[in-house]
Amino acid sequence: SQTIHQWPATLVQPVGSPLSLECTVEGTSNPNLYWYRQAAGRGLQLLFYSIGIDQISSEVPQNLSASRPQDRQFILSSKKLLLSDSGFYLCAWSMRTDTQYFGPGTRLTVL
Amino acid sequence: ILNVEQSPQSLHVQEGDSTNFTCSFPSSNFYALHWYRWETAKSPEALFVMTLNGDEKKKGRISATLNTKEGYSYLYIKGSQPEDSATYLCALGIGDKLIFGTGTRLQVFP
Numbered sequence: 713s714q715t716i717h718q719w720p721a722t723l724v725q726p727v728g729s730p731l732s733l734e735c736t737v738e739g740t741s742n743p744n745l746y747w748y749r750q751a752a753g754r755g756l757q758l759l760f761y762s763i764g765i766d767q768i769s770s771e772v773p774q775n776l777s778a779s780r781p782q783d784r785q786f787i788l789s790s791k792k793l794l795l796s797d798s799g800f801y802l803c804a805w806s807m808r809t810d811t812q813y814f815g816p817g818t819r820l821t822v823l
Numbered sequence: 824i825l826n827v828e829q830s831p832q833s834l835h836v837q838e839g840d841s842t843n844f845t846c847s848f849p850s851s852n853f854y855a856l857h858w859y860r861w862e863t864a865k866s867p868e869a870l871f872v873m874t875l876n877g878d879e880k881k882k883g884r885i886s887a888t889l890n891t892k893e894g895y896s897y898l899y900i901k902g903s904q905p906e907d908s909a910t911y912l913c914a915l916g917i918g919d920k921l922i923f924g925t926g927t928r929l930q931v932f933p
Contacts, residue, residue, distance in 0.1 A: 744919050755925035756867075756912065763919060771920075802866070809919055811857065814866035 714739035718803050718815035725822055731776075731790040733818050735803030738784065743805040745786040746812060747778055751799040762786060798822045825849055827915050829924035836903050837932055843899045844927040846913030850894035855916030858887055858898055861926070862909040870898075872916075903931040 715738045725731060737743055747759040758771045760778035768778050775794050779787045786803055800819050804812040828847045836842050848856065858870040871880040876891040884901045900907055910928045914921035 746920075748923075756914075756923040758920060758922070761920060806919075809855070809916060811869045811872055812921055813869070816866055 714805070714813065716803060716805055716813060716815040718801075718818055720818060721816065722819045723821070725793050725820065727795055727822055728792045731788070731793050731797070731820070733788040733801055733803075733820075735786040735788075735815055736784055737805045740784070740805065740807070742783060743807060745780060746804040746806070747786065747788050748802045748804065749799045750802070751796075756802070760788070793822045795822050825915065825917065825922050827913060827922050827924040829911075829913055829927050831927060832925070833928040833930070835930045835932065838904060840903050840931075841899065841901045842903055842929065843897050844911060844929075846896045846898070846924055848894050848896075848913075848915045850891060852917075853891045853894075853915075854918070856889055856891075856896050857914040857916060857921060858896070859912040859914065860909045861912055867912060870911075898927075900929070903929070905931045905933050907931050 718735050744763050746761045748756045749759055750756050760768055760770055762768050762780045765780055776790050798821050800817050802817045803815040806812040830845050855872055855874045857872050859867040860870055861867040871887045873889040878889040880887050887898045889896045908931050910926040912923050912926045914923045
């Protein structure tokens with residue numbers, strides 16, 4: 713069966729510090745991978761999605777970037793965090809246009 | 824920009840009450856409509872995927888209907904239980920992506 717892992721679970725970072733969140737999927741090959749953010753009081757916003765290694769689409773202009781160095785690894789990064797980057801970050805996978813399955817999430821607080 | 828809207832934003836019901844909420848979406852170029860349940864401290868969990876106008880899906884006490892011509896889906900919960908308390912999200916499937924609504928937060932009181 714397929715499982716999706718995200719870490720860390722929680723993170724508190726100062727403004728201006730770098731960020732790296734990691735997501736890995738087991739039990740499937742060549743999945744679509746997604747990064748979402750839920751900011752306080754708002755819905756799930758798609759940040760990035762990837763249909764293959766080194767193939768990343770960015771949905772909204774922002775302070776973040778994503779990379780997919782391996783088939784089942786998706787990384788969300790920032791060089792300098794802003795206060796507005798605080799939120800709950802979710803990684804998800806799917807097989808093309810099928811249902812998406814979500815990881816446990818990372819709560820990021822930028823102070 | 825595609826807009827997926829859900830109403831109401833939040834709902835408080837007593838145990839045993841039946842309830843329903845709405846997801847509205849643009850009816851042109853429809854592909855799929857997804858419903859998810861998101862419990863506190865857990866990941867969103869897929870409930871249903873519907874693709875055809877008139878589709879009805881059921882899972883225990885929860886069911887959903889789809890009207891692609893007028894651009895809405897209803898989610899029904901029969902005989903709500905405290906464990907049904909969660910945020911219910913709908914999402915419009917567009918190719919490889921999902922566009923989520925802001926959710927309906929349901930709280931069921933014993």
